[in-house]
Amino acid sequence: MLKVIGLGNILRGDDGIGPVIIHKLEESSWSLPIRLCDAGCDAFTILDQLLGSEPVIIIDCARMGKEPGTVQKISAKDSELLPANLGISLHGYSLSEVWQIARSMGVKNDLAVIGVEPDSVYFNSGLSEVVKKSIPIIMQMVAEEAKKYAEKDSHH
């Protein structure tokens, strides 16, 4: 079963796209076999999920240098995350760090991220119009991923 995780802060404009999608999926009438998790800004929850046996897809706001609202599936294979910066506090951990930790703990699967280019991550703003328009595209991508894994499961 596919685990879908929304990462981001709903207080920071388009950074909230991950949790918003999780909320939409919770309200949808889909019968697809998925498990949902709103991880908010807690990178360690992602780490815990990555170490499980189920495939994981993460929805996150991503600065990719594309047009705002662009949705793109990113694999850790074809992108290079920033070097892990573990700093001085638990607050220094983000997806980049926990993915590298998961890798070093022996996780072999690709990390699939549905990245959404933000227009604004200004405090106290909701999703921008361009990112709102991307919601159906993201939902469709999640559905396709869920179907793909459901088919894989049924072959086993």
Add this chain to the structure above:
Amino acid sequence: MKKDLQIDVHHVTRVEGHGNIVIDMKQGVLQKAQLEIVEPPRYFEAMLKGRNFQEVAIITSRICGICALGHQMTSLKATEAALGIEISGQTEVLRKILIHGATCQSNTLHALFLATPDLLSVGSVFSLINTHKEVVLAALRLKRLANDIGDVISGRAIHPISCVPGGFTKLPTEKELTDLRKKLVEEGLPDVKFAIEVIASLADKIPDFTRETEYISVYSDKEYSFYDGDICSSDSGTTPVENYLEVTNEFVVPHSSSKHARFNRSSYFVGALARFNNSYKFLKPKAKAAAEKLGLSAPCFNPYMNTVAQMVEVTHCIEDSIELMDRLLSGGIKPEKANNEITQYGRGIATTEVPRGILFHDYTYNRQGNIEAANCVIPTGQNLANIDDDMKKLVPEIIEESKEDITLKLEMLVRAYDPCISCSVHMLDVEFVF
């Protein structure tokens, strides 16, 4: 030897905000020893203005991914105080268990992911994975257990949804609580015992540094309190929470975008060590035994021991959660609804202990139930002056050591406080390689 020393450690933490350690010594005289915080302000108080009482706690729980629960609990209590909303004994017990879960996970991750690599001299958690993978796995299991507590009691692992002013919108079933209790006994207690043994085996690696300061925490004369009580100073005793501004005395310094705080001295300490020093006698038996095993006794004036106090607290929180669950289960979960009876409008001030220390939320509501003014004083801001004072005493004491060793000890010192510097945005930065 009249030594010159310049240290400037830049810790850029992702997208925005960072803390730098800056030391400047000339001819053996310390010119500067400070933690510079250059994080842009987040304006959370402004964000709360005009918000209705029913949404305030949801917003504040998103201030921080690590301290989500603590902000939400403090927020609910401030709102209830302002609007005169009473809560039941059952609600209070459930909230206490939630706070214990949050404390367990933050304290454990801090002690095992950040402090243990220093004590083992392995650099970071990446090396720890190679040499002590079982430590990392125990930390993650304890983290998962805390998420389970959140899931069962508050409806979500991270950002609670069923906690509202006046109580809960959905209550856990007795079966869910019984299952959770079983996990705490069968998984939580053994994992924390293991973690304590790991830290105890490394206790001699903890820097031997002492600076007595003022220790401030929430204090109750009934228990080792995280949820409620007076403000307690190790120097001057207890003060009602309504007087918090007389304690925090926030002031601005040029090298920090975050305000500093002071009360009876030039600085004070908040966090696990302050709680331990002020409330040691209320620790549960297994926690007291853990403290003894770890060589921690109250009062302790070594800030590096904050990490050790955190693990003592993890033991206490699991023990106390089991007792609180027993209390709930013995009487059965009452199918009560959240109390929504507002009896007044005005100002409400609340405090709780979050993992990094005492937290204050202060709201003023108008007659529409919307916030007119808000003030949040977070633990890290209160600790900054104390960190500077620690560095001013520490650097001359270790000045003959190598620059690398001095730098490491300073980093370890700041890490011991686990400062909340930047956590408000978790955007992924991607660089494509074609």
